């Protein structure tokens with residue numbers, strides 16, 4: 370019997386009917402627009418059951434791996450339990466540690482089990498409902514906690530509160546996970562480019578640790594950019610990792626300062642291109658300042674990476 | 690007889706072509722300025738919509754949609770030479786994918802058919 374289960378209700382499908390049409394026919398209000406598999410507004414996630422691959426066309430491999438599919442293109446073969454993209458959990462702040470003058474590391478204990486991947490991002494919701502997006506620097510399943518790196522933004526609603534007021538024991542809610550900046554196992558020999566600025570290192574650090582834990586064998590090039598050396602962090606730890614894994618290279622890029630081994634002065638958008646003559650066949654992860662992320666995205670695409678292999682999270686400030 | 694879209698390889702062909710076509714568009718001095726949109730993912734989705742349409746595939750765009758969709762570009766100086774450039778790059782992309790010339794001609798004809806609407810004439 371072909372049927373879908375959505376928010377605990379069962380909807381039998383008529384022959385040749387799509388998941389979207391079945392939900393709409395039953396008066397369920399779900400987002401959609403083009404109904405031709407182009408706009409992706411009707412994206413949903415399968416909690417159980419296999420969505421047909423024809424309903425995952427055009428989605429990035431990271432999304433497909435997580436069971437995302439397009440409801441308007443989905444005619445399942447059997448039973449499919451479907452959900453919206455994202456869940457809400459409660460979490461408790463366990464510890465808070467400075468990483469540099471403007472960045473703190475927060476570790477949260479989730480109050481329910483989550484299968485979120487290192488490098489994805491979540492919406493952190495304070496008690497009063499105010500929320501901002503932060504990326505996950507830990508592997509929640511393996512580490513048992515959710516780690517974030519938060520930069521203090523002067524005059525901001527959430528980051529100064531996290532820096533100065535939130536104390537261990539504070540309870541918040543997290544909604545997610547979102548985004549496709551996470552490591553894909555399979556094809557461990559493919560070269561990886563991990564480039565970030567500022568706290569863009571949070572998701573990149575998550576991806577890196579996952580890649581190493583899962584035995585990535587191809588070269589991994591990590592570039593971390595900042596205005597000057599004081600904007601970087603976790604330097605000793607990353608140098609140590611680069612010393613232990615021969616396939617990992619770690620380059621720090623600063624706009625201002627003097628160069629020394631492992632630290633180059635220049636624009637990360639330019640330096641990036643010196644990593645390889647072509648990024649054809651590479652998997653690329655780009656996170657941090659929106660303008661730089663977009664610039665780097667275009668550059669690596671024009672230098673051979675396919676759009677499917679570029680995973681970018683631009684840290685765009687919330688429009689308030 | 691499979692239709693043009695099927696002969697070209699459908700969805701998978703669109704995915705392949707967009708990688709080549711969008712690179713050409715971004716680096717072509719005649720038209721790249723129209724595609725400076727900072728969000729690459731959105732642009733790629735739109736490029737796919739364009740290619741699906743040019744390939745004669747399923748799409749819901751009317752002539753009016755095409756007019757409205759390109760109106761802001763006409764205001765920024767979009768003219769015949771830009772449409773020519775797009776059709777040329779489209780042809781080059783399909784050639785790289787070894788699409789037979791007669792199918793390329795059919796694709797060009799479909800794109801040509803949108804010229805008046807795209808230019809809001």
Ligand SMILES: Cc1cc2nc3c(=O)[nH]c(=O)nc-3n(C[C@H](O)[C@H](O)[C@H](O)COP(=O)(O)OP(=O)(O)OC[C@H]3O[C@@H](n4cnc5c(N)ncnc54)[C@H](O)[C@@H]3O)c2cc1C
Nearest residue numbers: 501502503504518519520525526527528568571684685686
């Ligand atoms: C996908 C995603 C992932 C993110 N991950 C992280 C992360 O891992 N770590 C992290 O620290 N941040 C991350 N951010 C940014 C974060 O969501 C907030 O935007 C940031 O913490 C500022 O929030 P706020 O409430 O303190 O400031 P707001 O109250 O939102 O902003 C206050 C004022 O400062 C401006 N502003 C905001 N950010 C900046 C900035 N960077 N530079 C200059 N002005 C700014 C705003 O426009 C506004 O005028 C991410 C954003 C996105 C979209």
Ligand code: HEM
Nearest residue numbers: 720723724735738739742750758771772775800803804807
């Ligand atoms: C030749 C016939 C053409 C066809 C059939 C066509 C088709 C399309 C389609 C289907 C879309 C997506 C609309 C949407 O969903 O928003 C689109 C968008 C777009 N087209 Fe065209 N197009 C043509 C010519 C051109 C030319 C000549 C240019 C510029 C040189 C151009 C520039 C754009 C841009 C920039 C967008 C994105 C607009 C936005 O910012 O929303 N197009 N086109």
